[in-house]
Amino acid sequence: MAEEPLVVAGDLALRYPNGTLALQGMDFAISRSEVVGIVGPSGCGKSTLLRAVAGLLPISGGALTVAGLEPELARRRNCSESFVFQDSTLLPWRSVEANVRLALELRGGSQERWETRIGEALEMVGLASVARQQPAQLSGGMQMRVSLARALVTQPELLLLDEPFGALDEMTRERLDEELLALWEKQRWTALAVTHSVHEAVFLSTRILVLSAGPGRVIAEVPIDLPYPRTAETLTSRELFELVRRVSTELRAGKGADRAVRPEASE
Amino acid sequence: MKRMLHAAVPPLVVLFVVLATWEALVRALDVAPYLLPAPSAIGEALLEHSAELAKGTALTGLASVLGFASSLLLGALIAFAFSQSRLVQRSFYPYAIFLQTVPILAIAPLIVIWVGTGLGSVVLVAVIISLFPIITNGTTGLTRVDPGLLELFAIHNASRWQELVALRLPGSVPYFLAGAKVASGLAVIGAVVGEFFAGSDEYRGLGTIIIVTAGRLETAHLFAAVVASTVLGLALFGAVSLTGDAVLRRWRGRETETE
Numbered sequence: 001m002a003e004e005p006l007v008v009a010g011d012l013a014l015r016y017p018n019g020t021l022a023l024q025g026m027d028f029a030i031s032r033s034e035v036v037g038i039v040g041p042s043g044c045g046k047s048t049l050l051r052a053v054a055g056l057l058p059i060s061g062g063a064l065t066v067a068g069l070e071p072e073l074a075r076r077r078n079c080s081e082s083f084v085f086q087d088s089t090l091l092p093w094r095s096v097e098a099n100v101r102l103a104l105e106l107r108g109g110s111q112e113r114w115e116t117r118i119g120e121a122l123e124m125v126g127l128a129s130v131a132r133q134q135p136a137q138l139s140g141g142m143q144m145r146v147s148l149a150r151a152l153v154t155q156p157e158l159l160l161l162d163e164p165f166g167a168l169d170e171m172t173r174e175r176l177d178e179e180l181l182a183l184w185e186k187q188r189w190t191a192l193a194v195t196h197s198v199h200e201a202v203f204l205s206t207r208i209l210v211l212s213a214g215p216g217r218v219i220a221e222v223p224i225d226l227p228y229p230r231t232a233e234t235l236t237s238r239e240l241f242e243l244v245r246r247v248s249t250e251l252r253a254g255k256g257a258d259r260a261v262r263p264e265a266s267e
Numbered sequence: 268m269k270r271m272l273h274a275a276v277p278p279l280v281v282l283f284v285v286l287a288t289w290e291a292l293v294r295a296l297d298v299a300p301y302l303l304p305a306p307s308a309i310g311e312a313l314l315e316h317s318a319e320l321a322k323g324t325a326l327t328g329l330a331s332v333l334g335f336a337s338s339l340l341l342g343a344l345i346a347f348a349f350s351q352s353r354l355v356q357r358s359f360y361p362y363a364i365f366l367q368t369v370p371i372l373a374i375a376p377l378i379v380i381w382v383g384t385g386l387g388s389v390v391l392v393a394v395i396i397s398l399f400p401i402i403t404n405g406t407t408g409l410t411r412v413d414p415g416l417l418e419l420f421a422i423h424n425a426s427r428w429q430e431l432v433a434l435r436l437p438g439s440v441p442y443f444l445a446g447a448k449v450a451s452g453l454a455v456i457g458a459v460v461g462e463f464f465a466g467s468d469e470y471r472g473l474g475t476i477i478i479v480t481a482g483r484l485e486t487a488h489l490f491a492a493v494v495a496s497t498v499l500g501l502a503l504f505g506a507v508s509l510t511g512d513a514v515l516r517r518w519r520g521r522e523t524e525t526e
Contacts, residue, residue, distance in 0.1 A: 056422070076424055089413070105429075
């Protein structure tokens with residue numbers, strides 16, 4: 001089968017119920033197994049875009065498809081998706097393993113191999129030893145790992161990450177980023193990752209979309225050709241800094257351009 | 268245990284000082300016992316009427332527990348109905364507030380007229396006064412859910428039923444427990460007030476004893492009944508609080524502290 005892009009946006013627009021235009025004239029295509037980083041000034045609709053792709057928010061113009069279907073339909077029919085939020089969004093009354101099991105429970109289906117899969121997911125994020133503990137007993141970084149295990153246990157085709165480690169300290173964030181990349185190298189899911197750190201975006205992504213200030217629009221695409229495996233050394237490499245500089249320049253240009261010609265609400 | 272003893276010492280010292288001053292003043296100023304009996308006289312009354320007070324405490328305790336349990340059940344059902352439909356909530360919430368604002372002393376006689384004297388009326392008054400905090404806390408707990416968690420459930424295509432059973436119901440537990448704590452104290456107050464009006468020769472709860480002894484100016488005896496009802500209230504509140512805290516500790520994970 002020819003590689004159809006998994007997520008396609010064409011002249012996408014999204015208006016909030018209060019009338020504010022969040023996204024406008026957005027075009028992009030994301031192929032399978034890409035990790036696409038989304039950066040942009042705050043309030044440019046990065047998280048909104050992610051929620052639209054997840055089918056959690058209705059679009060108001062243009063087209064957006066996931067696996068060839070409208071996002072909500074795709075989520076329900078033929079594309080298994082997971083979302084990692086900025087907070088770990090764990091249920092405090094469930095143990096670590098029960099929190100991971102939640103994703104499987106909600107999807108229903110055969111319970112075959114559930115326990116093995118939960119075990120493997122926790123193993124993957126290095127939390128097998130605390131499977132029976134409650135979230136409140138874990139550190140913030142460990143809670144995010146549980147959240148990641150919960151997202152991966154369903155073996156999603158599309159992983160949506162909304163500033164996933166934004167609430168953590170830098171050291172922990174960098175380590176989790178590395179682990180996330182290592183997992184991607186093994187499993188090759190497709191991912192859309194919103195982050196406000198250009199550095200983090202460059203490190204994680206195969207390609208970066210730079211958005212303009214609200215209403216958000218793709219103003220630049222930067223392919224990230226850093227070699228794998230990317231490690232702590234990559235983080236301080238000269239190539240990475242060069243790319244960070246390029247993305248940052250695009251970001252700044254976008255802000256300036258936006259101030260000069262503010263696109264008015266037209267569809 | 269040692270910590271508990273440590274915490275108990277300062278209030279006990281205060282109690283002792285207050286009682287000693289009270290005793291000394293009543294003696295020194297020669298206050299008439301029907302106006303203000305000395306603590307020692309109240310102690311004597313407690314001993315003298317211990318059998319009657321024990322029976323009264325048991326009756327009032329029974330009425331309070333029955334009222335509290337009914338409130339818990341009824342309040343949970345109403346909160347559930349409120350959480351399931353905005354229309355139901357908007358239609359009935361103003362009448363739930365009525366429970367909170369109605370002067371219970373004014374409608375207790377009505378209840379006795381309708382239901383008659385005895386346990387039934389007393390329990391009903393206890394329910395009316397203790398129901399509101401369960402309804403409000405329960406409704407809040409069932410409707411106020413972290414939007415992030417709702418999105419998490421949506422992304423995994425959760426059904427409305429799954430959202431209710433796996434998210435809203437367990438998430439409301441701390442709210443119900445907080446409501447139950449308040450309701451437990453109120454249930455005892457409701458039972459005592461109910462007994463002011465619904466007491467009879469067959470039904471002599473603590474409220475009945477208070478109203479009868481007040482009429483006869485047997486003030487020491489009255490004080491003894493007040494002491495008994497206070498102890499009863501503390502006991503029920505304590506039992507509910509301890510149970511609630513234990514549930515909450517399990518709910519949150521063993522090593523976290525209760526607030």
